[in-house]
Amino acid sequence: MLTLPTDVAVVNVGLPMFADSVREQGVPVQQVDWSPPAGGDPALVAALTTVFGPRAAEIDAANAEVVRRLDEGVPSLVGVSRVDEVLPGLGERTLLHCGPSITWERVCDPLRRSMRAAVVAEGWASDVEAAGRLLADGSVTLAPANAHDAVVPMASAVGPSTPVWVVDCPQGGTRAYAPVNQGPGEVPWFGRETPAAIERLRFLRDVAGPALGRVVGEAGPLDVFALAKQGVAMGDDLHMRTQATTNLLIRTWLPQLAALPSPEREQVARFLAGNHLFFLTIAMAGARSLTAWAGQVPGSSIVTTMSRNGTDFGIRLAGSDTWHVTDSPPVGDALYNAGMGPDDAAPDIGDSAVLELTGLGGPAAGGSPAVAGFLGGTMAAAAEATDRFARISSGRSSRFTLPPMGFVGTPLGVDVRRVVELGIRPQVTTGILHASDGSGQVGAGVATAPAACFEAALRELAG
Template sequence: MSPGSSIRPRSWRAETRPAAVRTARSCRWRRAADPWPQAFVIRLSPNERTSTIGRDQLSFEHEQQPTSEEGVQAMSIAHRELPTEANIVNLGLPLFAEAVREQGATVTQVDWRVPSGSEPEVVAALTRSFGLRSVAYDAANAEVIARLDKASPVLTGVEPAFEVIPGMGERMLLHAGPPIDYPLVCDPLRRSMRAAVIAEGWATDAEAAEALLDSGKVTLGAANDHDTVVPMATALGPTTPVWVVDNREAGTRGFAPVNQGPGEVAWFGRETPAAVDRLVFLRDIARPRLATMLEGLAGAKGPLDIMSMAAQGVQMGDDVHMRTQATTNLLVRELLPFIAALGDDAGSIEFADYLSKNHLFYLTIAMAAAKSLTLSAQQVPGSTVVTTMARNGTTFGVKIGASSQWHITEAPPVADALYYAGFSDRDAALDIGDSAVLELVGLGGAAAAGSPAVAAFL
């Protein structure tokens, strides 16, 4: 929406999701429709919709959508009925008008420029983006695309986080999304953080872990600020095993935790003994065996070309985000001789059982590779390409080009998700995770159309 516009945006899911105040409460499990305390609510004017939000700004209050049965029904009809004939007006780029004409339709072309609304900052931004500078932007963006397209990130190891992640402190947890203070952390991420604190040995139970986190004695950091990406509600501690991925063409290195798998696990927002046990298992049982297997693979065939395997997975129906079954199976095939060489001790059998049930095992490997690619994009000055896109369940942030600055707004609600019996979107937290890094390099949603299973779900 342009500055000064009187047009109000409508939710494209308005017929099933009447808008309400979006929340991310940390003091208890909150529904997405619960209101914030008055002191914590801010309201955006149309001119402020792209403003950066500081940590002290907790929530937005959105305009209400029709909530009556008649209003929702009217919007549903408006959304679903398509005209048989259309009079088309194209504003701006003639390229779109030409494409319409090629299909035999009549189109009226109208020249258009982004209105400034007489705001000096907007005028200055448009001026900087106009003329010869746009040529420099185009050149920088072309370089970014070339880097994303040509690089071949390789999997070189799996190590404890504190040994390889830049800036990882001794008592520190990394999380998804932009930086956030503990009082603002959403409930699923709080539970995951408590599980991580217990697994690290800093506390013996959830109550003690909560007290430690609330005291500020555990440093929280945005994983993306440490060349790392984490899925969903993962809280990454110093001893967490992480994939190490090298993008040798650009000299960058990306990291992501070994996927915890399905069930009662911390990345799903659980803090149960089973969730803590899984974190300990990954550190003490899985990581040494994975390291041995990767060393064997590198010695036999060289380090794993991650995006080459991902490309094969896409041809087999994966989008390498929501679905990684094929890519995971391809990886297991490569590792099978080294899995067999582990032996039949109890730890190796437990590891094999974990691997056989983890259809998202490849997810975080691909995420680490994608991070190494976006880090190479951040090396290009003058680019306008989005290089970071992440959510923490409270806020959503992006980084543009070579800039390290976060541009932050509230986290979006989840879309039409699947829920256990007795639960609905009113019980859901806001969106969370760094996995959108995959979309930034052309996987995930960008590849979903080629995946029948994912396309059918969407």
């Protein structure tokens, strides 16, 4: 005779309404969150079956090498040069811009303004109206910075005379570039084209760039990520917040800065004192030098390019030259300046998402109180953001560790397989620019990468 149990406990997998019904009857229940892989899409499930099945061993081996390169490469800042000095074959009238390749007709308003400001600063046009005509008729060539081993932040467009950091990764023989950060206020990287914004470009070209080149030359090569490691331990995520690392850098260079001749010394000192994101582009160049090396590994499922131009969002896998592009997303979890809101905001923009691919930015959120303010206001919410990155990453950083999370390493190596399988997309900490009026930065927040480009990359990988 069958005897039914008098006491039961339930494990419910999937729809939580069943767990709620059991709980209402006073029965212990453990809910297990589950959903079909890739949202149940048959084609994506078939692709996942290939890359997690017959291809898994070779992909895992490639991924291990990609993560090793991202973790063990040592980016070294070796100098400051003009774009036309390090990229002599670029072309006389070429602007490098953020994100995937784009034509003038599709360029968003903030980037258009930055491009016009750059054209005037280069001396190709007398004012922004004339600059716009040159850009519209094709007299100025547009090229994505990533295609030339460079990365530029926010709505940046850089011309031949722009001073750039030169960062080497000796282990991989790779070199990368990023412009000297323009600072806050009326600046082109925030989508400004005012006389003050154009003058900032000239100041960087004529004063700050050469002066910082002398500082780097006197101080010698700088281990970029060794300094960033200290900054992360002090609360930086190295994307939205770089204050600690910037302060460490200025302290490191203080003897050389003090030795600059007057009036450059005073001008550079004022510039640095008001530039809390000064280290951002140094970190970006360091990250790009590592992803360039890691990107040489064939057959990997790890993303080594992630970039946006305010119109498009694009990624590339290690070992592939194919861009997978979709619409640039809005920036969510945002805090806006007074009087501003989502209707004023431009879509996500800039090459700075390269930081999220090297264990910085979003992966380091769990150690940054400043970032926590955009994620519910608690360190627990920031830690959840780091944990979400861990679920879609292939490894952990051995150098960037998070004291509030028990010194765990930041997640490293975004795996497109896991992104599609779990439906968890990378989140990028970033600023927000005005969509149309040229007033510059209106807030900051967290942009969630769109699913479509990861799904396309998975299909490419699966063949």
